[in-house]
Amino acid sequence: MKQTKERKSGLSELPDAVQGGVVLRFAPNPNGPLSFGHSRGVVINSEYAKRYDGRMILRFDDTDTVRKPPLPQAYSMIEEEFIWLSGITPEVIIASDRIEIYHQFAVELFHKDGSYVCECSAEEFKQHRVNKTECPHRENPLERNLELWGQMNDGTLAPGDAVVRVKTDMQLANPALRDWPALRIQDTNKNPHPRSEIGSRWRVWPLLDFQSAVEDHLQGVTHIIRGKDLMDSTRKQILLYEHFDWKYPETIYWGRVKVHEFGSFSTSGMRQDIESGEYEGWDDIRLPTIAALRRKGISAEALRSFWLELSLTQKDIKAALSTLHSHNTKVIDLKCPRTSAIRKPVEFTLDRKSVAIPTTLNIAAHPEHDDFEKRVFDISELTVFIEEADLQMAMQKDGLVRLKDLADVRLHGDGRAEILSLEPETGSSIIHWLPTGHETILHSVENGELKKEVVLFENNNHPNGTLLQLERIGYARKEENGLFICHG
RNA sequence: GCUCGUAUGGUGUAGCCCGGUCCAUCAUCUCGCCCUUUCGAGGCGAUUACGCGGGUUCGAAUCCCGCUACGAGCACCA
Structure with a gap:
């Protein structure tokens, strides 16, 4: 019984999961809407939340105002996409709303002798990390740390002048874990947080490992499912949890996923190219975003089946887009009215x-639906x-x-x-053929390039937005200014 | 360099913890055939895999050792 269930969903049981007692979270950086890669996190986490009737938290990790500044519209876009993708409404937490809380824990950590304000430059500290030597600030007395903390916050110290480090052990075998940085200064006058209610209110911001660790504890997260590139993050955070005497959540990892057809896109790169006009928007059909996939007609159900079938392993995989399309066909084929478009008539x-x-x-609009208008x-x-x-x-x-x-x-x-x-x-x-029709533009993507082709399209009454099957061509969405091919 | 992780067909995946029922599952891709009120739909079928080398054992994809390959982290990014 248990085995068939696992086979069916593709996901194995979560370790130490209790019905009704599971708390999951999905924590993207809102520097852009969700991409295809993000959808794995949404699907896996939300499926487990459903299976165990647990809580699902959507947390915006928007603590970098300089290198990855949040995109104000992204918060609502991501939330909407999450709901579309998972079918469930998550509890929303925004890190930038909670900086004061992180500050309190930072101060508490000084008192526990679990951290110190380090005034080394990045390069200086790197030497200490490599040579397993302790930096002079490590022995700061509490008063000195508190004084410097005050200076970090009041502007006396500038970005780069000081950073709060968690005391671990400079002799640790894994160099990544040695006295890792927890909070740093950002010039929020020059780079204010894009959310107007936050703006320049804070100068000292937590880094991911500190913010995420504290938040997971506060929310009572029981299981963290994330990329294996964050394995050392887990180890860092466990070290922090030891200072506070907290219990770290169960952690499960997945490997890297590459989809050949999607090439390599970064959220910040896409954002730049959209702003410069190279792409028409986040839903430009060339982009590997959820918005673009949706626009073309990929269903949430197909995305879910796809990720569930890929399952949760630490292997780095090269996924085939054809598999996603196959899942999609199974979902949409029964709903798509047939219609014809003639290329080079x-x-x-x-x-x-x-x-x-x-x-x-009088021709059937679908071989299995007599009720579709002829x-x-x-x-x-x-x-x-x-x-x-x-x-x-x-x-x-x-x-x-x-x-x-x-x-x-x-x-x-x-x-x-x-x-x-x-x-x-x-x-x-x-x-397929047509007795008459009207010209329209068929948009498709070939090798990452946008291809526009004038075709003779069957006269029809389908409203814009309808997902159609173009006979012998493939599935496409009808829009005001043409047809947009999804896949064959 | 240090640390961590992964290795089943073209691509994913099940099995591995608790060795035999594994001449290895399912999906996708490819190729054939059939059906047909389109098809890249449906039906049927076929090809292709346990990284390498040792060891334990009557018996290993499954246990042990070594090797190799690949990936990730070592940011005042997330």
Whole structure:
């Protein structure tokens, strides 16, 4: 019983998980909306929250105002995307609202002799770290630390002049853990926090390892699931927890995921390119953002299946986008009305000779949905448009081809489509076609480049935003200014 | 350099803790065939894998040792 459940969801049980007693969190930096990579964190954490009926916290780790300044719109975008992706509403915590709390713990740590204000330059301390030597500030008495702490906060000390370090042990085998930095000074006059209510209110900001560790404790987080690049973070934080005598959450890691088609994008890089106009927005279909995937028609359910099937392992993996598309097809195919678009249309005239044909056709909009409004093809003008590629294919078979839902025909070089029979008799390949239509632009992405193609699109009443299946081409979303291909 | 981690087919994944039922699961991709009111849909089928070398054992993907490859951390980023 237990085994089938694990197999089905792709996720194994969380260690020491208690029904109703699990607290998970997902903690992105709101310097941009969610990317494809983030969706793994959303899906895995939220699925566990559902499975154990636990609490789900969405925490914005927005404590860097200089290098990765938060994007004000990103907070609400991420929250909305989280809900869309997971189907559950998380509790929201914003780190920049809670700086005062982190300050209190920082001061408490001085009192516990668990930290000190270090006035070494980054380079000087690096020498100590490499040589396993203690820096002179390590022995600051409490009063001196408190005095310097005051100077960090009141502006006497500038960014780079001092940093608060957690006392671990300079002899630790792992260099990453030796007296790691917990809080630093940021010039918030020059680089105010983008949230207006925060702005320049604080000068001393916690680093990830301190902020995250304190917050996880305050929220009672029971399980942390994160990338294995944060393994040393866990070890650092455990050392901090020992000073406070707290119990560290269970921690599980996943490895790196590479999707070849997505190349390498960084949130800050995308932000720059959007601001410079290279991309039209976060939902530009070339971008690996959740916004772009959604716009093209990738469903939340497909994203969930995808990550769940990949499961939770520490292996670095190269995931295939085709797998995501396959999941998506299973979700959307049943809902997508069929419609036709002709690329490079070639016109033919129906030559009915002895075979009588109707003047209008009522064609199903979905093979399994009779209730979908029928498509009406008026062929009284006897014109049909087919794709140039299909013409070439047909010519290799003596021009024989079957026009879907109409007839077997033989295409002639003079532009005639000679009707052979209404019933399929020649066993020819079936191609899609249109009697008429209107021009629209088909947008797709090829090798990261945007491709725009004018196509003849079936006249239809589908409202903008509808996800359609373009017969024999693929799934695409209809928008005001064209069609946007999702995948085949 | 130090520290940590991972190694099952083209790509992912199950199995490994508690050795045999594993001539290794499932999905995806590729290729065939079938069906068909489109298809890259559906149905059926096929090819392809336990990193290397030792050891323990009647028996190892599973246990032990060594090696190799790859990845990550060693930021006053997250």
